[in-house]
Every structure is written in structure tokens, then in C-alpha cells.
């Protein structure tokens with residue numbers, strides 16, 4: 916199952932993490948954003964890195980207070 920994260924809505928995943936806590940399949944990960952020189956982390960971004968493990972249960976969608984996650988099928 917493919918997922919899309921709206922980064923205009925999910926701005927500070929490190930202060931939320933609800934989708935990460937909801938997903939028992941470790942589909943979503945928090946990934947450090949870095950400056951162009953890759954030396955300094957500037958923030959965090961939520962990535963649906965392991966989409967192949969997603970079973971479409973929608974628990975992350977329902978847990979998100981910003982409606983930032985969309986299941987694409």
C-alpha cells in the first residue's frame with residue numbers, strides 16, 4: 916500500500932509521533948532533514964519508508980490530528 920504525507924500539514928513530526936505510535940508495522944519512520952552540505956540536521960520529516968509492510972489498516976490516518984496521511988492504494 917502506498918502512502919502520501921502532506922508536509923504542509925505535518926510540520927513537526929518530532930512533536931507529534933501519533934502515527935508512528937499507531938502503526939504496528941513500522942511503515943513510517945522519522946528521518947532527519949539536513950542542510951545541503953549534509954552536516955547539520957535542520958528538522959525531521961516523516962517518511963513512509965517501508966510501504967511494502969503496510970496492510971492498509973488506516974490506524975495512522977485515524978490517529979493523525981492534521982489529516983496529513985493519505986492512503987493511495
Ligand code: SF4
Nearest residue numbers: 938969970972973975
Ligand atoms: S495504514 Fe496501517 S499498516 Fe499502513 S502505515 Fe498506516 S497504521 Fe501502518
Ligand code: SF4
Nearest residue numbers: 925928931932934979
Ligand atoms: S500523526 Fe500526522 S501530524 Fe503527527 S507526525 Fe504523523 S503525519 Fe505528522
